Amino acid sequence: MTKIFETPLYPYTRQADQNAAQPVRRKVVIIGAGPVGLAAAIDLAQQGIEAIIVDENDKVSFGSRAICFAKRPLEILDRLGCGEPMVDKGVVWNLGKVFFDERQVYEFNLLPEEGHRRPAFINLQQYYFEEYLVNRARELQQQGAPIEIRGGNKLIKIDDKGDHVDLTIDTPEGPYQLEADWVIACDGASSPTRQMMGLDFVGRIFEDNFLIADVIMDAPFPTERWFWFDPPFNKGQSALLHKQPDGVWRIDLQLGWDINKEEEKKPENVIPRLKAMLGDDVNFELEWVSIYTFQCRRMENFRHGRVLFAGDSAHQVSPFGARGANSGLQDTDNLCWKLKLVMDGKAPESLLDSYDDERVYGADENILNSSRSTDFITPKSDMSRLLRDAVLDLSEHYEFARPLVNSGRLSVPCTYDQSELNSEDKLDGPTRSRPGSPCADAPLGEGFLLDQLGDQFTLLTINADAPNELDVDGIKIKRLALSSADDTSNAIKERYLGNAQQAVYLIRPDQHVAARHDTFDQTYFTNALRRAIGKSV
């Protein structure tokens, strides 16, 4: 059987741009068709902005990399029109078990809060994730949306001219020139765009190697996340077992620093390790094996003139916590509406600097969390190992020690507390919905609240009066009028009202709260909108 990651999905074909006498000017050129580049293109094209993706390759991610996708990215994918196939195919899990040495020390349940359309997490191979994004891009293309994926197109030169960007793209038939109003660089951790522009990428390398194996097996392991510290089959190291669709299991074995990578990767060395872990009687087949070293680092700035960096090109984290692709999707979610307003001439170009502020903040939070997990999993000194082992021993007996066990703090969206786009909080409401925070989902009628938000600014009113349509400086704000009668589950009261009887929220196109007040105060909300699009008020 040919695997999806071996099949060319967007093979090279010659484009009219390659025959043009003068370089053709495009609106947005996206470098890289990984999860982040695809999400950016879909987001823009869905709003009518021309988005051309160039990728040197013509296939989805080789083998499986990311497997855990968190609720917030799934909500973003719903807005992009492709959350459903992901969740249908994905494996939903809530239970995790932690083992230390030969015994299970405790288990936990993610206990997802009720009343959200999407689960806390799904496991899905990255190649499916990308395939469904490609399908969505094709669907949009068929509907006439201005989106294109050009496989076999490699960026080899980039030059920001101030009012546009010059690009040289190499193809199997030779190079051609292209101009772009804006460029989004989603070309991964080793980003050639970043290197060609001579930009830094600093941080910390963790001196450790992990063997990642995806195995196909018919085994009675339950749909749970199992994490081992110092197991008998991998002494002194850690291990992870996680279920993916199609009977594929992700196995992650820590190997340490001084190893021979080529040797360790050979099936004759991998198979005995896996047998020691899974038991001799389990039959399995290796789908994919590789060895990884992890780094936690980011660019100093994600915006450089007309070139915007998103996803792994801008920041890299260790996989513990599943914050890579998950945070990359939050980058494009943050960026695309801003870029659209700037391109439409409705917001000052400086709005794009808030992308830098907000997502650098997000990246730092992710790097902090994933570095701490890595430090727990791989103690760097005798004392840190002693303390780590003490935590694990105590966790078996006492509840207090369990929150200290860190096998990855799973990805949650960040609240842009310090953002200049936020207005002063004028509601005695729940802190979880303060300005800067991502909107929490809630049941609404037959569906959910988040389905009613997104792409545009929304004025959410709960038991409060307000005009049905607002126009501030040419930007339309649609109203979503709710009352307690709509809130049969009480979730809206709990998540948006708190102690207040009524509330008015200004919600950004990326479903983050910009401002809130207990009544519709025209001046407050007019200023709040201006502030949220980067104007000085």
Added chain:
Amino acid sequence: MSERLNLKPNIANADDFYAELLAAHEGLSKEDSDALNARLLLILANHIGDRDILAAALKAAKI
């Protein structure tokens, strides 16, 4: 330093406590003793809970 971190004598029958601490380590290997200390530290820290006091204690210990 936090005003609230008590660095004055606070343990009744201090000699008894100290003897109890030594007794807990009696007969243990160096490795097991170290592990016991680490567990004890974590249990006490959790009991205190207050982050300011814990931070002040970490500072106070670095004499």
